[in-house]
Amino acid sequence: MLPRWQTLVALVPLFGLTELGLHQWFSSRAPAFEDYAALAPQLLALKKPGEPVVVAPRWAEPLVRQAAGTAFPLHELARADDTGFRRFLEVSLLGAEAEALAEFKLLERRRVGPFELRVRENPRHEPIEFDFVAAAERGDMQVFNEQGNARSSCPWVEHARASTGGLHGHVTYPRRRFECDGGRFVGVTLIEDQGYRPRRCVLAQPPALGSLVIRFAAAPASQRLVGWAGFSYFLGRDGNGGPITLSAKAETRQLGRHVHRPEHGWERFAFDRAGEAGPVELTVHSDTRELRDFCFALEAR
Amino acid sequence: MPFRTWGRRNPDALIAAALCLGYLTLLLATAGSLGFTRDEGFYFAASRAYGAWFELLFTDPEQALSRAVVDRYWSANHEHPALIKSLFALSHRFLGGGFGFSEASTSFRFPSMLLSSLAVAVTFLWGRRVLGRLAGLVAALSFAFMPRVFFHAHLACFDLPVCAMWLFTSYAYARSLSSPRLRWVVVSGVLCGLLLNTKHNSWIFPFAVGAHFILTRGLATLSDARNGRAWWRRLPLAWASILVLGPLVFYALWPWIWHDTLARLREYAAFHTGHDYYNMEFLGHTYWKPPMPRAYAWLMTLATVPGVTLLLFAVGGLYCVARSWRDRSQQAPEGQPRCEGSRSELVLWGVCLLMSYAPWVSPGTPIFGGTKHWMTAYPFLCLFSGLGFKVLAEALPPALSRLGSGLAKLAQRPRTLQALAAACVLVAPVGMTLHSHPFGLTFYTPLVGGAPGAANLGLNRTFWGYTTGSLTAYINQSTPPRAAVYVHDTALQSFAMFQEDRRLRRDLKPTLSIHGSDFALYHHEPHMSRVEQQIWLEYGSISPDVMATYDGVPVAWGYVRSADAPKR
Numbered sequence: 019m020l021p022r023w024q025t026l027v028a029l030v031p032l033f034g035l036t037e038l039g040l041h042q043w044f045s046s047r048a049p050a051f052e053d054y055a056a057l058a059p060q061l062l063a064l065k066k067p068g069e070p071v072v073v074a075p076r077w078a079e080p081l082v083r084q085a086a087g088t089a090f091p092l093h094e095l096a097r098a099d100d101t102g103f104r105r106f107l108e109v110s111l112l113g114a115e116a117e118a119l120a121e122f123k124l125l126e127r128r129r130v131g132p133f134e135l136r137v138r139e140n141p142r143h144e145p146i147e148f149d150f151v152a153a154a155e156r157g158d159m160q161v162f163n164e165q166g167n168a169r170s171s172c173p174w175v176e177h178a179r180a181s182t183g184g185l186h187g188h189v190t191y192p193r194r195r196f197e198c199d200g201g202r203f204v205g206v207t208l209i210e211d212q213g214y215r216p217r218r219c220v221l222a223q224p225p226a227l228g229s230l231v232i233r234f235a236a237a238p239a240s241q242r243l244v245g246w247a248g249f250s251y252f253l254g255r256d257g258n259g260g261p262i263t264l265s266a267k268a269e270t271r272q273l274g275r276h277v278h279r280p281e282h283g284w285e286r287f288a289f290d291r292a293g294e295a296g297p298v299e300l301t302v303h304s305d306t307r308e309l310r311d312f313c314f315a316l317e318a319r
Numbered sequence: 320m321p322f323r324t325w326g327r328r329n330p331d332a333l334i335a336a337a338l339c340l341g342y343l344t345l346l347l348a349t350a351g352s353l354g355f356t357r358d359e360g361f362y363f364a365a366s367r368a369y370g371a372w373f374e375l376l377f378t379d380p381e382q383a384l385s386r387a388v389v390d391r392y393w394s395a396n397h398e399h400p401a402l403i404k405s406l407f408a409l410s411h412r413f414l415g416g417g418f419g420f421s422e423a424s425t426s427f428r429f430p431s432m433l434l435s436s437l438a439v440a441v442t443f444l445w446g447r448r449v450l451g452r453l454a455g456l457v458a459a460l461s462f463a464f465m466p467r468v469f470f471h472a473h474l475a476c477f478d479l480p481v482c483a484m485w486l487f488t489s490y491a492y493a494r495s496l497s498s499p500r501l502r503w504v505v506v507s508g509v510l511c512g513l514l515l516n517t518k519h520n521s522w523i524f525p526f527a528v529g530a531h532f533i534l535t536r537g538l539a540t541l542s543d544a545r546n547g548r549a550w551w552r553r554l555p556l557a558w559a560s561i562l563v564l565g566p567l568v569f570y571a572l573w574p575w576i577w578h579d580t581l582a583r584l585r586e587y588a589a590f591h592t593g594h595d596y597y598n599m600e601f602l603g604h605t606y607w608k609p610p611m612p613r614a615y616a617w618l619m620t621l622a623t624v625p626g627v628t629l630l631l632f633a634v635g636g637l638y639c640v641a642r643s644w645r646d647r648s649q650q651a652p653e654g655q656p657r658c659e660g661s662r663s664e665l666v667l668w669g670v671c672l673l674m675s676y677a678p679w680v681s682p683g684t685p686i687f688g689g690t691k692h693w694m695t696a697y698p699f700l701c702l703f704s705g706l707g708f709k710v711l712a713e714a715l716p717p718a719l720s721r722l723g724s725g726l727a728k729l730a731q732r733p734r735t736l737q738a739l740a741a742a743c744v745l746v747a748p749v750g751m752t753l754h755s756h757p758f759g760l761t762f763y764t765p766l767v768g769g770a771p772g773a774a775n776l777g778l779n780r781t782f783w784g785y786t787t788g789s790l791t792a793y794i795n796q797s798t799p800p801r802a803a804v805y806v807h808d809t810a811l812q813s814f815a816m817f818q819e820d821r822r823l824r825r826d827l828k829p830t831l832s833i834h835g836s837d838f839a840l841y842h843h844e845p846h847m848s849r850v851e852q853q854i855w856l857e858y859g860s861i862s863p864d865v866m867a868t869y870d871g872v873p874v875a876w877g878y879v880r881s882a883d884a885p886k887r
Contacts, residue, residue: 027634028718030711031743034627037765038747044769045754048871077774080843080863080873087862095861096852112771182833182853185807189849190856208856214605214848216855252849255607 048078049111049132054085060130061086061109064137069105070094074114082109093152096208096216098246098315099286104143108136147240148318150298154220155206160235161196164301165228172198189221189250189311200226202309209250209313212283217248219313222300224262226307232300239295240318244288247278247314254280262312263303269296278312291318331447334456339440342463342472346432350425350473353757354788355817359475360810362404363427365396366475370408372574386578393575397583398590401573402516403480406430422820427475435472438483439463442698445490446705449664453712457741458705461628462698464748467690470759478691481518485695488514489671492528493664495557508560512568519591520675520695527674528561531667597687598846603777605845610682617676619690622767622778624697625748628704635706639665665706672699689760689779708744712737757788758869770870784808784842786875789867791822797864797879798838803828805836807850833857839878859884 049057061082065071071089073079083090089107097103100118105125108116111133122138129135153159161172173196180193195205202223208216224230247264248254257280265275266289274289298318304310326333355363372392376383383389393401407427413419415426442462446455462468471479488510495503514521532540536553543550570576576583598607601615621629643662675696678684686692715737719730729736755762760781763773774780787809794804806814806829817823830836839854841847841863855861863876 024714025718027707027711027714030627030630030634030707031715031740033630034744034747037626038750040765041747041751041754041769044765044772045870047769048771050871051866051868075771075775077771077780077872080866080876081868083861084863084866084876087860090861092855092861114775180834180857182857184831184833184853185847185850190853192856208852210849210852214845216848216852250849252846 047112049081051081051085053131053133054081057082057109057130057133058086058089060128061089061107061135064128064135065089065107066105067091068094068103069107069137070097070100070103071107071109072116072119073109073111074116074119075112076116078109078111092208093149093218096218098151098217098219098317100140101142101144101244102146102317102319104140104145106138106140108138110134110136144244144319146317146319148237150234150237150316150318151206151218151220153234154204154232155194157194157196158234159196160233161198161204162231162233163198163225163228164231165225169231170199172196172204178203185252188253189313192221195221198223198225198230202230204230204232207313209248209284209311210252211248212251212255214251217246217284217313217315219246219248219315221311221313222302224302224304224310224312229301229303232302234298234300237296237298237318239293240291241293242288242291242319243273243298243316244286244319245276245314245316246284246286247276247312248282248284249280249311249313251283253311255283257281259308259310260304260306262310263301264312264314265301265303266316267299267301268294273298331444331452331455334447334452335440335443338443338456338459338463339436342439343432343436346435346469346472347425347429349756350428350432351422352788353470353473353759354785354791355424355809355813356474356476356783356785357808357810357813358783359424359427359785360812360814360816361396362407362475363424363816364812366404366407366411366427368392368395369401369405370412373405373408373412389574389577393573397575398587399477399518400516400569400587401575402513403430403477403518405572407475424475424816424820428473431475431480432472434483435468435479438479438486438698441483441486441490442701445486445493445664446702449661449702450705450709453737453741454705454709457631457708457744458698458701460745461625461631461704461748462701464745464752465624465628465697465701466752466755466759466762467623468694468697469752469755470762471691471694476691477518478688478694481514481520482694482697484510484514484517485520485524485671485675486698488524489527489667492555492557492561493661493667495560496555496663497661501556504556504560505564507557508562508564509568511561511565512572515565515569516572519587520692523674523677523695525561526677527667527670528558530670530674531663534666534670535663594685596685598844599687599689599782600777600779600845601686606686607846611679611684611686613680613682615686616679616693619778620693622763622773623690624700624764625751626764626766627744627747628701631704631707631711631744632700633707634710635703635708636669638710639669639703639706668699668702672696672703675699687782689782708741711740711744715740758786758874760785761869761872761874770872774872780843780872781874782808782842782844784810784813784840786842786867787814787817787840788822790840790865790875790877791817793865793877794827794838795824798824798827801826801828802837803830803832803835805830805833805839805854807840808842808844808847809840837880839880840875841877842875843873854878857884 073082119138122140126137157174162169175197181191190207192205195203197203204222207221211217261277261279263277266273276287410429411426415423420426439459443455443459446458491507491510495507540550540553596608598605675693716730719726761770767773804827811829814829818825833853841851858878858880864879866876867874
């Protein structure tokens with residue numbers, strides 16, 4: 019009688035052959051470039067404005083972006099979060115499902131080669147009444163430096179010198195921006211959150227002394243303001259630089275105040291607005307004089 | 320003596336030579352398609368500086384040996400010892416251009432390739448001594464065809480050289496313990512000096528030797544000491560050689576420490592004991608400061624070493640433990656080894672393996688280099704795989720004869736059966752390794768679902784910026800004359816080597832500024848995403864123009880600045 023362990027050991031060569039077979043299967047399983055090219059027209063036909071495309075697994079997203087770049091408008095790709103969108107278009111391959119959409123209702127599914135396109139509805143959708151980042155991108159606001167009771171205006175510049183900092187440097191400094199004294203400015207850029215995902219936001223560099231004031235003259239009525247604040251997580255994750263305070267007020271009353279620490283990453287906050295309409299004034303203040311690449315997004319909901 | 324006669328009398332030497340030459344040929348044949356890693360760029364530059372000093376030494380030795388000149392040339396990259404970079408320099412001097420290699424990079428990389436190939440041969444020779452010929456061959460080929468080993472074996476870096484040097488030193492040490500010849504004692508000391516001069520992994524080697532002594536001679540030495548016998552006679556003679564010749568060789572071959580020796584050695588030690596924590600993705604989390612995950616080394620080994628090699632290792636290891644346990648309770652006959660092969664050598668394999676992994680037990684040890692940090696363990700892992708194969712080869716005939724029919728007939732031809740078994744356990748490592756090229760750092764075994772499965776799990780996809788090598792054809796064809804190329808994670812010196820070897824057009828201008836570039840490279844790691852996001856805004860496009868993928872997983876890609884997004 020052969021000991022059981024010897025019988026098991028004798029199976030090792032079969033394991034070797036099985037491993038080779040599995041390797042062949044895994045290495046040829048993912049879609050090829052041609053598959054993505056064939057997907058593109060169908061994806062673009064199904065894509066509607068305001069319905070972000072989500073790719074599952076996430077690592078395949080650059081391939082879908084390469085094949086169908088127009089399906090990814092930047093404001094959707096780098097959205098503040100998912101709650102502002104009613105529907106999503108999920109591109110699934112290898113049977114994957116986007117974790118963030120897992121509980122969203124499936125409205126439609128369509129097979130395209132090795133992909134499945136799924137239209138999903140967000141059960142926690144909160145309509146966006148006003149997107150302050152889009153307004154900032156249009157230059158549709160006023161920006162001031164405030165010290166004591168004195169305010170100095172920061173003019174809108176269409177063709178400033180844009181710059182990028184690379185891996186260890188600053189976030190992209192946009193070409194269209196409000197330029198303040200001391201070389202600081204306000205404009206729309208991207209930062210990466212704590213998952214290193216892109217977030218589109220208003221870069222607001224507070225002055226060395228005093229505060230930065232951003233005034234939106236007309237924001238439609240909404241129950242509340244929902245916001246997100248952050249720094250580039252890669253640069254801010256070690257907590258250097260101390261907190262930044264963002265406060266919001268309506269014409270006559272204070273709406274709320276959020277204190278943000280860089281190591282927190284992309285952080286959500288909300289201020290009650292009680293259905294009011296009218297101007298919204300944001301004040302950004304740093305306790306330190308150093309240049310701070312603070313960024314925020316804000317929506318009236 | 321005619322070669323044929325010599326070969327017949329020395330078949331193992333012939334096999335070792337064939338393994339070495341075969342592996343070297345394979346490495347040379349595949350080097351041209353592998354891009355240049357970030358660190359290689361720095362070592363190319365340092366090697367050029369050392370090469371210039373060697374030129375001076377040949378022409379004006381007096382000047383070359385003056386302190387100012389030594390310091391000027393050898394200060395380059397002095398955070399690492401000089402031996403391997405000196406070999407790169409000499410190889411480039413004698414094998415670059417003319418009748419040498421057509422690519423300058425290959426002349427720099429050649430010493431690493433040669434040492435890696437010698438490591439394959441020595442793995443065979445050691446396995447042959449302890450386990451037998453076929454098991455030794457399985458051990459050697461299992462080592463050669465580990466995808467990460469194959470990748471690093473190409474590079475002008477220190478990771479495979481230190482793996483090879485550790486193996487050579489421990490082999491010589493093992494021989495010195497079993498042979499009365501003084502030759503191995505001297506060789507152990509010299510090799511230890513070369514090991515120290517290769518990379519700082521060598522600092523662990525004395526602990527491995529110490530652990531081996533305790534495990535194999537500790538009790539006897541203690542008993543001698545207690546009974547007033549000459550206990551010091553149990554100390555290996557090689558220790559004296561290691562303690563005397565090792566430091567001498569280390570000192571002699573590193574001109575940077577010829578002056579201000581202690582201060583510079585302190586600086587060398589401080590650099591590595593206080594090394595920065597670079598970013599490394601593991602299971603979906605980017606680690607950039609301690610505590611580092613304790614499972615990292617073990618899980619990455621599981622995910623990157625062929626499963627069949629690991630299974631054989633487990634068989635070999637368990638068999639050894641089981642036999643040792645049995646022999647402990649049933650006294651082995653005098654003079655007979657307690658385990659298959661030499662017990663002392665098996666213990667040495669075990670401690671070398673465990674010591675190589677030991678630093679990663681601490682959550683304070685950086686993990687940024689991935690598997691390369693503990694590759695010194697891999698030859699020993701494969702030697703245990705060889706032992707596992709030996710166990711398998713012995714188990715197969717009785718197992719097959721039970722099955723009856725044609726397989727039983729096969730059981731009566733043990734040599735054929737063993738050869739078939741060897742082919743079965745090697746075919747997957749060979750197939751996977753060849754398939755992994757030139758994306759060695761993106762490769763993962765089927766245990767985690769290959770490259771797509773690893774990407775799902777959030778295991779690091781690439782680092783070091785070498786995958787620029789997979790985009791050169793597109794860059795050459797699609798960029799305008801004198802275009803500025805944002806190099807991202809590729810070192811400028813590595814980019815220069817792409818140009819020197821004519822893999823990239825020489826009119827291209829590498830730049831570290833996205834803003835000033837016409838073409839932007841991006842090598843994906845999660846924490847690098849901010850670079851791609853900057854490219855999106857700067858180029859006004861989120862759609863890559865070219866992409867290098869491995870098994871369908873994006874690894875590196877590039878953006879062309881469109882006419883709509885002119886440089887400002």
